[in-house]
Amino acid sequence: MDAGRFDAGVYSRRLAAAAAAATAAGLAGLVITPGYDLRYLIGSRAQTFERFTALVLPARGRPTLVVPRLELAAFTDSVVTELELPVRDWVDADDPYRLVAAVLDGPEIAVTDSMPALHLLPLAGVLGVLPLLATGVLGRLRMVKDASEIDTLRRAGAAIDRVHARVPQFLAPGRTEAEVAADIAETIIAEGHSEVAFIIVGSGPHSADPHHQCSDRRLQRGDLVVVDIGGVCEPGYHSDSTRTYSIGTPDPQVVQHYSVLQRAQRAAVDMVRPGVTAHQVDAAARDVLAQAGLGEYFIHRTGHGIGLSVHEDPYIVAGNDLPLAAGMVFSVEPGIYLPGQWGARIEDIVVVTDEGAISLNHRPHELVVVPA
CATH class of the missing domain: 3.90.230.10 (Creatinase/methionine aminopeptidase superfamily)
Structure with missing residues (x-):
């Protein structure tokens, strides 16, 4: 076990359980910005800045990290590389919220309760619907x-x-x-x-x-x-x-x-x-x-x-x-x-x-x- 996280297998099981819980809740997926939920799922201690960063966890398909190119190094302590999770990096001229929508099979998603309004509102604008909170989906797993x-x-x-x-x-x-x-x-x-x-x-x-x-x-x-x-x-x-x-x-x-x-x-x-x-x-x-x-x-x-x-x-x-x-x-x-x-x-x-x-x-x- 790395001092800063558990073995990769722990996070692999958590990601699978979270995707199954999203499916059971009738969701297309989860969008998890930095905070305790992200740390729980991939062991990342990345922080939230004005540039959008999130783990996009579709109910079906591979979890994908959407992250500014200049902040990729913040994820070296996570299991992103070890689990070979796809990464969609972006630069300031790009629209990261459309990258999120491209990973998901539908707009019915839930987001972590720590997502700033700075990102929640533009994401809702792209999806055309206000996301739900993922607390009910992830809460039981974390409890x-x-x-x-x-x-x-x-x-x-x-x-x-x-x-x-x-x-x-x-x-x-x-x-x-x-x-x-x-x-x-x-x-x-x-x-x-x-x-x-x-x-x-x-x-x-x-x-x-x-x-x-x-x-x-x-x-x-x-x-x-x-x-x-x-x-x-x-x-x-x-x-x-x-x-x-x-x-x-x-x-x-x-x-x-x-x-x-x-x-x-x-x-x-x-x-x-x-x-x-x-x-x-x-x-x-x-x-x-x-x-x-x-x-x-x-x-x-x-x-x-x-x-x-x-x-x-x-x-x-x-x-x-x-x-x-x-x-x-x-x-x-x-x-x-x-x-x-x-x-x-x-x-x-x-x-x-x-x-x-x-x-x-x-x-x-x-x-x-x-x-x-």
Whole structure:
């Protein structure tokens, strides 16, 4: 496996599956501009510029790359050459949208949701119809991870666990959240990630803000500190795990509420198995908190899918009746947030198996007490 992508056979199978899904949806094909969908299909990290670049995947026939001649080199890290995919390059005097139409057997196509309007509107003009979104076609493929993806996500989970194991040494009264975050960033790379995806260090009242990042606030004795961190492991898959720390002995009420949060997270993980809906997993966590009178303090969904993007389908949220299937990978991360006071969250990434859920994170769920 190349460090930046999987073996070519992985992408060959994905292309075939995407073409079959397009056929089943009654489409003439898919048009995929740079973004996560393109990276999923051919391993390319090319970026979108003002010149049109796309993989044109007909329901029947060979996938074809339409790309500006001056940007051909951007695809040397993909499987285009290895799979011998046809390339139709163009220069500024050409109309790339007509090249797309020439590859397709009909105008009924779907496009990736990251296609800029700059390209969507001219493409629609050539086709004579506004394309559909390919999310419904590619979403199911990307939601169910193959063995190579799960192995990578397992490596990512182990790497972020090693980071959390070192977090207590960074937490001390007087240090700022930003200083802690800087130490964590170095550790994310040192423990096996290729890049930092995000870092949340929320201390004291900031711990009650789920999407707080970090600030110049100094840690104090008695603070709860929510540390939600993630990085990227090659070829491009994310880790994401949250643990909550206490600077010194926590208040007894905090300990009581936190024990409820532990039960809620456990109940949601225990609910995971094929056929159960995303809604039911969310409800399992929410019900435990509601029964303890803490339901109003859980203000976000229970989880999100993860892979090439840190947030992707399936979303574990009320009202999502999508049945889970083996191979889906997502977070389970209920939280409690008392505005202006304190907050706590526990997050693991889990894989759906035929028997239930396997967690990719293995750090203890207990409130971690750091000596003050």
